[in-house]
Amino acid sequence: MGLGLGVMRTIEFLLLIIAILSAPVLSDLILSKVERRIDLTSQIARIASTIKAENDGSSSVSEILLSIPEVQAKNLAYLTAKLVEGKGKAKTSGVALAVEPANPKGMPPALSFYTMILPKPLANGDSVTLDVLAAFTHSLRPFPEKITQADIQLVVFQDTAHYLSPYPVKVQSLTLKLPDARIESYTKLENTKGLGSEIKYGPYENLPPFSYSPVAIHFEANQAFAVARELVREIEISHWGNVQVTEHYDIVHGGAMSKGEFSRLDYQSKPQIRGASAFKHLVAKLPPRAHSIYYRDAIGNISTSHVRGDSKKTEILIEPRYPLFGGWKTAFTIGYGLPLQDFVFESEGKRFLNFSFGSPMHDLVTDSITLKVVLPEGSKYLSVSTPFVVQQEEEIKMSHLDIFGRPVVVLKKANVVPEHNQFFQVYYQFNALAMLMEPFMLITGIFFLFVTCIIYVHVDLSISKSSASYLAKLQWDDVRATVQQIQNTVNQCLSTHEKLEASLRDLSRTGDVQACKAARKATDGLLKELSKELKPLISFLQSSPPAAHILPKVEELVAKERELQERLMAKHSTIVDSYEKKLGGRETENRVASVQQKIVALRQDIEDLMEYIDEI
């Protein structure tokens, strides 16, 4: 199986070698020692090389070229080089070198070149040690390309055993680290050692520039081949204290395509064997103090996730709705809030967001990432600083109660690996007062709503001031006011009656006839005044037509009140009289009884009438 593929690939590489052989030798640099370690334990191939370069020529050298076959170069996601300082055990990786794509003349076409610019030119006879790290995505090719649920997933990795370089290499070696599983086959050259999950090629000595020796390793890889075809991360800053992150994932299992049936029975009973190539969950490492975490997709919440948190990180384990077999896709959204003070800082009058670029998912390859930083409304003078090259745009987003919209910085990059999880900064200026604009808008809005209500209630909005219904309404209002006045007066009368009664009670207690008479006089005067007040009101009611249906009742009320008044007076004079005549209590009562009865009845009637009028 591995052979057929190998043959095809070998032809490809042969063509490449033919091209390479015709290339001229570049400068006088010699690589005295190259150690390469390729880590294949995840779906990302990470090649870490330690290169010791020596200037053997006369002129000083300020750049070193790296060459990568174009087949691999298109999968290159990440490339850095660092200067190693010190010797032996005290080795420390120091300054990072600028790595830029280069296009030197006269080079074979099937190679891509990158140039590392040294901080200071390398003089004749000097040497320098470099650590170069390159990460490749999609370079583990599943073989066979289609497997059933029960099959294990095998992948092929191809590289060259000899370091492909435009410079001659003195000593070199290559180590491949594979996952702890079966190795189907690997190319055996001289000096090849297989040691458990490690394969070692070399050392090889004194090889000319562009030496090439293809190797292919065919091995079992059942780790998650999670590939986010597209990832949109939106980071929204609110100066009220929150940084809201929303990430939309579009995930596919990038391994061998699954074919044939999917048997849930097999998967459930023996998930390790009958679903070895599938992955069930993903792990995301969020910043500490992440809160309000949610995990959902277009059709609602997904309930299978677990969050663990400590002071250093928040770890969230998310299970897609179904296990992903080769080629199966899914899409979901996760979101979380972060405290503002952890990520937004202020320096020299400018604020800046300091946030990590890539996805927080563990071991995820992102084919295309779009990162949107939504700044608060009113932010100005935006600038971005990123540790690597990204495509930049700006747009406007309208959100809660915005008028001008929020400025958005859009960063785009293809082929992103976890190594890209480095901090980038977005600088902007923002006046803290602008924060208060939206609450103020709301308050004003509600204020004006109330003001309009008040105005509406108090303003006469009828179109025709002379229309019959309008006039009728005005008249009716007058009538109601008058009736109200009449009621008030009657009430006053009633209270005066109470006083009269009270004076009677005083009389029975103290026997002070004079005081009682004085009270009588006072009430008489009051009642007269009140009845005088009533007269114009009644006559007004009589004159106004809309009061016609209420008038009889009002008149009845007034009449009843007058009758009550008379009865009371009668009662009063009888009692006072009997006191003056010093008649016994019983006799007095007998004399008053009939009047008293009427009074009670009248009171009741008046009350009923008042209620009735009230209801109108």
Add this chain to the structure above:
Amino acid sequence: MASPESAVNGPTMTAGAASKSLRNAFGGVIAFIILVLIGVLAFSIRLFSVIKYESVIHEFDPYFNYRVTQFLSKNGIYDFWNWFDDRTWYPLGRVIGGTVYPGLTLTAGTIWKVVNSLNIPLSVETVCVFTAPIFSAFASWAAYLLTKEVKGPGAGLTAAALLAMVPSYISRSVAGSYDNEAVAIFALVFTFYLYIKTLNTGSLFYATLNALAYFYMVCSWGGYTFIINLIPMHVLLCIVTGRYSSRLYIAYAPLVVLGTLLASLVPVVGFNAVLTSEHFASFLVFIIIHVVALAYYIKGILSPKMFKVAVTLVVSVGLAVCCAVIAILIAVVASSPTKGWSGRSLTLLDPTYASKYIPIIASVSEHQPPTWPSYFMDINVLAFLVPAGIIACFMPLTDSSSFVILYIVTSVYFSGVMVRLMLVLAPAACILSGIALSEAFNVLTRSIKNRKKEKENVEKKPTPSKTEKRLLVLPLEASVIAVLLLVLLGAFYVVFSVQVHCVWAAAEAYSAPSIVLTSHSNDGGLHVFDDFREAYSWLSHNTDVDDKVASWWDYGYQTTAMANRTVLVDNNTWNNTHIATVGTAMSSPEKQAWEIFHSLDVKYVLVVFGGVVGYPSDDINKFLWMVRIGGGVFPHIKEPDYLRDGQYRIDAQATPTMLNCLMYKLSYFRSDFIPIHKTDGKGFDRVRRTEIGKKHFKLTHFEEVFTTHHWMVRIYKLKPQRNRIRGKTKKSKSSRSVSSKRDVRGKRNPWH
């Protein structure tokens, strides 16, 4: 001594008068605050589903409405009217704009648009989820207005509070149940309010508003026919009982004219507004009211003697004409097979109609007659208060209270026919219970008040009170005890029973979105069964966008909305034959089923199977309906073939037809290997509680492509045609060129 007293008394008494008007003002403010609180209550009691589960659309029909709303918000109103949906009823498609009641969709779409134009970024889903709770708050306010028109604000407030938490209405309007009824109940009650308001005021303004409210109701729900039959009935009642007035004319005539014109603007109603029998009552009464109006007018001009002559003349001529017209009408109506009535309406008139002729209507559980417990469950204590409310409406009987009585009587009848129409009963029951409670309080407190006064009087001299003549007054002791009892019962019953019951109903019984199921495990943890969405999500991400999925019609709306795949049949059961085709396929043996599905371009078959986790409403339990509906069109499917001695069973006693039909095979394929309990035999079905009849079988024409975590949804793919079969079809030169072409494509890339 007297003068200072008067000085003190004077202002207190004027203050007393002022306090009366102030009390009225305060009464208004308090009533307003209570109404706001009722609105909040109505809204928040319906949020249990969001809190307990999540903000998600529920059930089946709401998914369709949600999908339509999405389309509306994305493409605008004109595209919506012209929308021909090709993702459903394959290959027929469905004209959505012309077959859907647009009220709900337009309402939610408008809310969404307004909110978004204010730059508040709410998703369409959120708006849809919360439409029902918002409109139930509106409905309680409408109930307040209606009851206030009938019996005053006290009864109105009580009725509004009751409607806010009546379980029957909660069941249809929890957050997420985005269905027509959600807005229709508000429209119904509001239309009735405007009718009563017009009847009470005789204002043309309200009459016009009434027609507009009726238009909104027509837009929202097929239940508008209830309005257009109930109001004419009431008008007729008023005329017969001699209550004809110009107010009645204004309340009715503009409603019929404007209402019918407006109703025919709604595409789904169109000419039905004048053609179908549901609307005839309104026109008949329209004619009658004009005749009566004319009679009253003539009576006004003529002398009594002349009038008598005119009456005899008109009656004799009129009778003849009427007979002729009625005869023609009957002839026209009788000539149509359904007598001009739609199937569902006929079911209402004749409850046995559907089970006899239209199994598809009878197969829907909400079209079944309700059981007695469901009355208690749905309207609770209101069932006992309603008779009291009816009595209260009779003293005194007014135009408006007679309407309420008519409303409750008709809705009780309709709810007895279809459990779904319990929803129409709920507002009526709330209004009458509100009236009953408020009247009881009125009578009792009035008695106490009066008796107290009399008691004061009694101290001096007992006098017979005249008030008894005017108002009903009970003896003091009785009324005090009654008030106490009422308050106590109110406290206990309303707070403990109604509240607890309603809240319980809201929280437990009616909040489940039915696409997510939960169960409590022994240790108190919550186990979530999210299989439906798992399956729909799988379909939407891992099948081609134009693949056709066959399933029983229950899952049609969800499949189109959540998985965005084309389905053969869905919950809009407009084409019986098509549904019968799917039913037939499900009840046929594998090979025939494969042929049926293949001829319909189906690529995947989805079945719901509850046997592993014990989910009872699965396809096996619905299977007899598939057989019946399929058999109704394709006679070779016979129900007795699937029954052993009249019993439906799937164990070893089952008939071979049953054990070989597609539904059985797709449901039980491989499930017989799962050891559920150690003690059970393998192949134990936890819903039917038996061991299945046929085990260890293989599928020849279908293959399992996906099964969800709890086995509740299983998706099968049609296997590509074998070469041999292909040769056969070529030889027979049948018209299967399309299918063989598809087959070639299928061969080339069977994994796509």
